[in-house]
Amino acid sequence: MTVDAVRVLAASGMLGGGFPAETIDRGLALGADVISVDGGSTDSGPHYLGSATAKTTRRAVARDLRLLLRGAAKGGIPLIIGSCGTSGTDAGVDWVAEIAAEVMTAEGLDLPVTRIYSEQDAGDLQTQLKAGRVHPLAPSGPLDAETLDSCTHIVGAMGHEPIVEALRGGAHVVLAGRATDTALAAAYPLMLGMPAGPTWHAAKIIECGGLCTTKPQAGGVLATIDADGFTLEPLSLEAACTPTIVAAHMLYETANPFEMREPGGTLDVRSATYVALDDRTVRVEGSQFHPAAQYTVKLEGARITGYETISFTAIRDPHILARIDGWAGFMHRMLTERIHDTLDLEPGQYDYDLRLYGHNAVLGTLEPDAGPPREVGVMLVVSAADQETATAIAKVANPLMLHLPTEDMNYLPSLAFPFSPAETERGPAYEFTLNHVVDTTPLALFRTETGVRP
């Protein structure tokens, strides 16, 4: 099949994030050839990968899937969803698949579904590591086997190839594990022979749906990719794409504004030109893609750093607020002493973060402004090897969080706890551990299964 152009409908930046129903209708009316939606991101932190749970709520995913599946059925066009369940773990794919199955049953739809799994086995990766096929990305150092072992979940970010294989195999709906944000929108145009430069560039611009328009909340965007470039049009008639907004979106959440590495090569937008075709449509030409000598897949992993308990109190007394740094210093001394006396724990066996919201919690020592705040929220975040210890430390801190004066006060103030109990257990806390790529081939790390039910 040869085509002159492929129209990609990007309904929203995140499955479950919501979008107007008209976005799909309008996209279909404009001749959309495929719908792609990103189901996740690392942006909301390591918890979702570490625990293999989703950031979005089930009903929100079901609501979006209903509109997307109806649209894909009505238009007879593929629907591609990637990074299912926020982090793209196997559980995330199964979760979205289960919701999709329920929606299709309720809607009387029976679209062929293919699931692609991207979770990685630490043992297999250790073999790759020993063979010298795992490399760090800046600013990380070389990987060691223990780090792989410590991860609760590891995923590899697939390129477009496993998705293309699924579509060639007859999938109408592709539910993929972790994929590069761009691979979802790039897969179908690349499969139909559109050039790599414009395809990857268009995919980057539309990965956040309507964020490349003047009214991101109004709906998604349609990218028409052809042999010479691509054209962007918002799906809401109230929104516009302008050359500046479209060009600036290449900056969004990327370290380098000119280049973006994909598994098979690098998108280079240095020579790209952005021209307004009318007051709401932009034409982009000149984007290039340089194939890499070695195909690589980026790994993401998360591990438990400890168990956390938080306590929160608030200060309004101007006497303390005028000496808030001194109060915090006094708190550190008293707290460390009491943890030692009561629990026989030394710093190093636990850790905590004392944050003065309203004073300098967000910027810390980088805070450029000075002067006493009107009120301060004091958040104590405790981390320990187990939940019981973390909560014990927070409870030892409780009388201080309630009554700690400044050192020059001759009475005990009572500070403003908002909750009883004052302590909230956060469970395991995670960190991202992997910032590495593995030398491989496009399909080797990913497993494909047909059918909506595992």
Place this chain on the structure above:
Amino acid sequence: MTTLADLTTEVRSKNAGPFWLTLELFLRDEPAYQLAADPRLLNERTIAALYAVDETTVQLFRIPTLNVIKISFPRPRSQGSLHDRDMHSGQQHIPLAQLQVQQPPA
């Protein structure tokens, strides 16, 4: 006193993946861009001092076609770790935004 924020339509910060932080200055016009793009004002060393990071890790991009200056460096604290207080790095632009700029005489 003029700040960089006064010269812009937007100053923003964000994660660029879990391991990098990126800042963008959208200057309001070409003269404002020229002021901000002056390497005597903004360079790898001034950014390193402003954010307490290693100068050799700072990447600074001047993009005259967009009147944009973009700055990236490794995230000073691991995302979501105990001492990370800005999960999305969305409020880290303030030290840059409040940097003072010497306006040339009109």
